[in-house]
Amino acid sequence: MYQFDIKLLVYLLLVVASGYCMANDGASIQLNDDVLGLIVFKSELKDHSSFLESWSEDDNSPCSWRFIQCNPVSGRVSHVSLDGLGLSGKIGRGLQILQHLKVLSLAHNNFSGNISPELGLINGLERLNLSHNSLSGLIPSRFMNYTSIKFLDLSQNWLSGPLPDDLFGECLSLRYLSLAGNNLVGQISSTLSRCSSLNTLNLSTNHFSGEPDFASRIWTFKRLRTLDLSSNAFSGSIPEGVLILHNLKELQLKGNKFSGPLPKDIGFCPHLIRLDLSNNLFSGELPESFRMLNSLSFINVSNNMLTGEFPQWIGNLSSLEFVDFSNNGLTGSLPSLMGNLKSLNYLSLSNNKLTGFIPNSLVECTKLSVINLRGNGFNGSIPEGLFDLGLEVVDFSENGLMGSMPRGSSKLFESLRILALSRCLQSWDTFRTLTELDLRNNDLYGSIPEDICESASLGILQLDGNSLAGPIPEEIGNCSSLYLLTLSHNNLSGSIPKSISKLKKLKILKLEFNELSGEIPQELGKLENLLAVNVSYNRLIGRLPVAGVFPSLDQTALEGNLGLCSPLLKGPCKLNVPKPLVLDPNAYANQIDGHRPRSESSNPKSSRRMFLSVSAIVAISAAVIIAFGVVVISLLNVSARRKLAFVDTALESMCSSSSRSGNITANKLILFDTRSSPDWIINNPEALLKKAGEIGEGVFGTVYKFPLGAEGRMVAIKKLVTSNIIQHPEDFEREVRVLGKARHPNLISLEGYYWTPQLQLLVSDYAPNGSLQVKLHERLPSTPPLSWTNRFRVILGTAKGLAHLHHFRPPIIHYNIKPSNILLDENFNPKISDFGLARLLTKLDKHVMSNRFQSAVGYVAPELTCQSLRVNEKCDVYGFGVLILEVVTGRRPVEYGEDNVVILSDHVRVMLEQGNALECVDSGMGDYPEDEVLPVLKLALVCTSQVPSSRPSNG
Known part of the structure; x- marks a missing residue:
């Protein structure tokens, strides 16, 4: 009747035992509370590298254990620091016994499951760090004991849902709060305003939305030094009053939907070091108060709608190391004082409306490594000495620069990695x-x-x-x-x-x-x-x-x-x-026979007659040989075709001998790996579909799942659309058997079929993880996004499956590659489904075919709309390229806004040309290797070329 978790049972027994010992032995045994708690905690972990091997239940005290610190006075555990040990499993309840714990840090491991509400309520706990794990679920309500907690870091997990309204309570002691890199949604809890002692607040890379009430919740935090709200969906304008944040050092609001002008009083934050307002909808001019940010080393206002003159005071901010004003509408010229930026390392002003000369003073920016002035109206020449700076990236494309490109020193040769000068130079x-x-x-x-x-x-x-x-x-x-x-x-x-x-x-x-x-x-x-x-x-x-x-x-x-x-x-x-050699029989004789009569040797008509005669003989001989060869080859082809037809007929007969005798077997389920079929298929197939669970519906029909046979193996059953499209049942069976031979680890295997004039079913593998469409666009908030490892596995496996289809004989063109047709097994290996159905159902009417293409908006290769072009496997390559972009970016191939339509392939291509391709990557998938993702994006753009010949072949 009752079921117990065996580990929880052990824990309860240990707690009871410890209580009994305390009652009978006094304070000396109380030391064992910490031992018991840590041992129970350890018992629920997987310690792959045996870091906790020294933790033994036989010890009287844990103070000598690795990663444990004790209070020297009380002898009780005060610090548990297990960062980066590769531990996995649940965070068990054993830690709750450590009632004298001050610091608990479990960061950079692989702990999973929900956060226990009691974990943060340990009396006296001051520092809790659970960042960079795989914790999921909601953040518990009233999670922290805010009378003592000063540091709380839950960043880089899979936590989801909104923040509880009463989460923060009386949090006057809280100094550091980071919830970054989760899947949290909704608006900022109103109770956050009670945390008036905060000096670091990081809510970045979530799905928070709405218009934050800055005046009452954030800008009143007078002690705030770091504020990071980047990569959310906040909107609205920022009110005046930033000057209250006199101690602010970092302000990061990038990647939201903030609009309106920039606050004029940001310049009254004298300690500001980092300012990132990029990728928003800010408009208007840069506030004059910015000139007072003398401590500023990083400024990024790119990808907004800023206008007005480029700030001439920029040269006075001598601490600047990173400057990015790209993709705005700034006008004017660069000031000569740019040379004052002695610490400048990165300068990007691309895609504005800047004009004039590139100032010679830039050569005084001796630490400059990256300079990008693409897409402006600069003229004149590149300053002499600029290429002596050891630059790594130079992009002066799409300007009006003239003259020779200055020859760089050996320092340039040692450092330069990227040089882009499209449409700008004459040397x-x-x-x-x-x-x-x-x-x-x-x-x-x-x-x-x-x-x-x-x-x-x-x-x-x-x-x-x-x-x-x-x-x-x-x-x-x-x-x-x-x-x-x-x-x-x-x-x-x-x-x-x-x-x-x-x-x-x-x-x-x-x-x-x-x-x-x-x-x-x-x-x-x-x-x-x-x-x-x-x-x-x-x-x-x-x-x-x-x-x-x-x-x-x-x-x-x-x-x-x-x-x-x-x-x-x-x-x-x-x-x-080599051309055929034509000889004049008189030519050699004319050279050696000096006694031949002049009239005979020099008669041009006689020579021409002989020349034409030999040429005619050669031509006629060649024509006869070619004609004979054509006849022989034709006969051989006819013979070969007959042999192939015979072989195909024989193979077809062998394959179908168990199920047909001249005609397709009706009212019977035909399985390719068995000779018999379950009786319930023969008697009542409609009853089967009523019992089966419907899991999807597409253009070609409805899909069900059903346990097959006594072993209960799950299969997918597709009920094909409309019954009047199969004109010849023998053709149907032949095509089904051809598709059944297309076996590959990345294809959904066709296992059998059922046919009557009124009902046709296809039986295939069942993929337990559903479709890629669901994982990318329809997942629940509690479900973590696909990791880069799984996404790359999907891309690679889909490519292999397509290549197998295209090399199959006869070749199988899918025509409908999209995430809903990519199914995932239990290990997230992709399996292509619905291949060959377009060829199987040859009588589909125009309405069905029209619906098919409407359901694949963005995936259909452009040549499919033009019947005059030759359609081949490159149609699939186009769809595969779109699928790659969708997998890497997490976005749909076509997105409709209020005022515009975004074509994903065009968007990524533009970002790649601007050097910002990695900004397209789905931020939800966490860390990823840039050196792997960027080539994959480039391959996708090659696959989605409008010209079929420019796409890769054979999948």
Whole structure:
């Protein structure tokens, strides 16, 4: 009747035992309270590295244990500090026995489950740190004993729901509060205003909303030094009165929906060091009071709607190290006093309306590492000496700069990683230590330097849209790290170097609109990572490489080369083979026979007759040989087709011998791995569907789950839409069996089918974790977002599943790749569903097909709307690219606002071009490796190219 948790039972027994001992042995045994409490706490943990091995129940006191401190007077445990030990499990109740505990710190572990309400009510507890764990659920009401607590950190967990109204109570002693990095929602609790002694308040990276009553809740905190409300959904304007926060050092409000002008009195916070107001809706001019922030080292007001003149007083803030005013509407010019910023390391003013010269005084900013002036109206030349500063990132693209690019010193060669000068310069220079070189759309001329690949780390080389001439140097093969090479729209000539085949990491090669000639080296087909190639509009001839990406290239990647051999191209096919040798039988005799009559040897008509005769013989012979070859090949093809038809018929007969004899088996469930079917299918299939649990409905039908057979294995059963679409049941069975052979770990396996003229069912695997659509967009607040590890597992597995479909014979094109068709098993491995149904249900009416595409807004490749284009697997690649973007950003492919429509692929592409791609990443998934996420985003943009030939092939 009663069920007990065995660990809780042990705990109760220990508590009873300890109470008995205290009653009979006095204070000497009381020391065991701490031992008992810690042992019970330890018993509920998983200590993978045995850090707590020294904790033994046989000890009389825990004061000698690792990570434990005791009060030297009372001998009772005062500090438990277990940060970063890799512990997991629940935070058990044993800690509640430690009634003399002052500090409890369990940060940077993997504790899970809910927070016990009693944990924070330990008498005298001053410091509680549970940050960076996997705790979930609601924050308990009246959680803290606020008469003593000074420090509370619950950040970076999976806590959800709103803050309890009575959470804070009388919290006069509270100095530090951080709830950052959770899934908390709603408005800030009104009781927070009672915490008037706060000096740090961090509520960032949650889902708080509304218009905070700053005047009564936050701006009255006179002792506040750090205020971080970033990455929430707060809105409204900030009232005047900031001057009350005289001690404020950090103010971070980025990533909200704050609007209106910036508070004019922020400048009256003399100790302010960090100010981040980026990614909001602030408007108007920068307040003049900012000039008084003499201690300011970090200022970021990017991605707002600020206007007015660029502040000429900026040079007076000599402590500045980071300045970002990008993506606003600031006008005017940069002041000459910029050189006063001796500590400046990062300067981004991109995408404003700034004009004038780049001040020469910038060369005095000796610590400058990143400078981004993209998308303004700067003119003149780049200041001499600027490239002597050891810059790492330089972006002067889309300005009106003129003149030569100053030659940098060896210090520049040692430091520069990214150089972007698109549409701004009229000169050429080389750099040796770059990872990215972008000189597109300038007026560069001359040849590509042979030493351009002296940088062993160069990954991106983009020289498109210039006036470069001459050959592509063979030394290009020395760029061993190159994965993006684009040289299009130049005047390059000569052949494509074979050395490109050495670039094993190369993914994209664009050489279109040049004057390249000769054959494409067959060796390029060995580049396994090559995803996209465009060689259109050159003078290339001959056969394409037979391997790699080349056999699947579309017409747009090859057109404009009248000599290339491809069935996609019109015009003659020129092979680079020796021309046939035509001999004049009199030519040799004329040279050695000096006695031949002049009239015979010099008669042009006689020579012409002999020449035409030999040419005619050669032509006729060649025509006969070709005709004979065509006939032989045709006969062989007919024979081969007959053999293949025979083999297919034999295999089909073998596969279906257990279930059909000339006609499809009706009124019976056919399972591919058994010869019999459950009787309840034969008698009453509709009753099955009534008993089964409906789990979803799509364009192709309704899906149910049901335990199959005596073993109760769960399967998914799809009831196909409309019964009049199957005209030939034999065709239905044949197609179903073809789909049943498509087996792969990342595909939902088709297990069987049921057919009658009125009802058709498909039986397939059941995925217990539901669809990716639910995990991304429809999850409950209590469910944590997908981690980067699981998201990457989804992306990789989906790619493998698609590749298997595209290499299947005959190839299977899905046409409908989207999160609702990606199902997840118990380990979050993706399984593609609904593949092949478009081919199976060939008689779908226009209404159903229209609904299918309406349900996949944003995923449908643009060529699917144009019937004149050849549709192939690249339609799936487009949908896969959109799915990648959705997985990484957590956003839908198309989002509708009140005044605009945001296309996700366009948004990410713009952010990537601005160097802000990582701002698109879903902040809810926690920590992630930037060096993995950024290439995945770039791959997604390649997959979503509007031109099919620019997308990768074969999934």
